[in-house]
Amino acid sequence: MTTAQENAWLDQEESYLAQVLRAHRWAVQYVAAGEEPDEPPFGYTIGMHGMVHPELVVVGLGSVESHALLQRVATMVVAGRDLVPGEQLSLPERDVTVEQLPNPGEVVLGANRLYRRPEVLSVEAFQLTWAHDGAYPWDPHYPCDPAACQPRPGTWRA
Numbered sequence: 427m428t429t430a431q432e433n434a435w436l437d438q439e440e441s442y443l444a445q446v447l448r449a450h451r452w453a454v455q456y457v458a459a460g461e462e463p464d465e466p467p468f469g470y471t472i473g474m475h476g477m478v479h480p481e482l483v484v485v486g487l488g489s490v491e492s493h494a495l496l497q498r499v500a501t502m503v504v505a506g507r508d509l510v511p512g513e514q515l516s517l518p519e520r521d522v523t524v525e526q527l528p529n530p531g532e533v534v535l536g537a538n539r540l541y542r543r544p545e546v547l548s549v550e551a552f553q554l555t556w557a558h559d560g561a562y563p564w565d566p567h568y569p570c571d572p573a574a575c576q577p578r579p580g581t582w583r584a
Contacts, residue, residue, distance in 0.1 A: 477504065556576065
């Protein structure tokens with residue numbers, strides 16, 4: 427149960443988000459890394475669901491790079507591009523592969539709040555898995571531990 431102060435803060439956040447969506451059609455929510463090892467930093471869009479497209483999630487990057495990557499791909503969606511799982515995108519920021527996020531209700535909390543969706547009926551989301559020095563987490567020469575650097579879809583939660 428939330429307190430009156432928490433409800434007031436959430437109302438202000440919702441009002442601000444509505445203004446951003448009216449002006450830009452979508453927004454990015456960035457969440458810094460948590461204290462536990464299974465709480466990586468991540469960013470996700472809010473507003474793609476309103477365009478009949480899954481929300482977009484990127485994990486393991488800093489705020490600036492997450493925003494740039496999500497902005498680039500969200501702009502493609504707004505322009506009419508429908509992404510599909512397995513699709514690879516070569517972007518100026520870095521190459522990414524689109525993957526289905528099997529647990530969006532545990533990740534895209536702000537989008538579910540906006541669309542009044544409970545966790546079990548979450549909006550859909552795609553995780554944009556990024557290449558690190560040309561290698562993806564499933565490649566044997568990936569330069570860091572995928573669980574720590576960029577967790578696989580469905581293996582982490584907010």
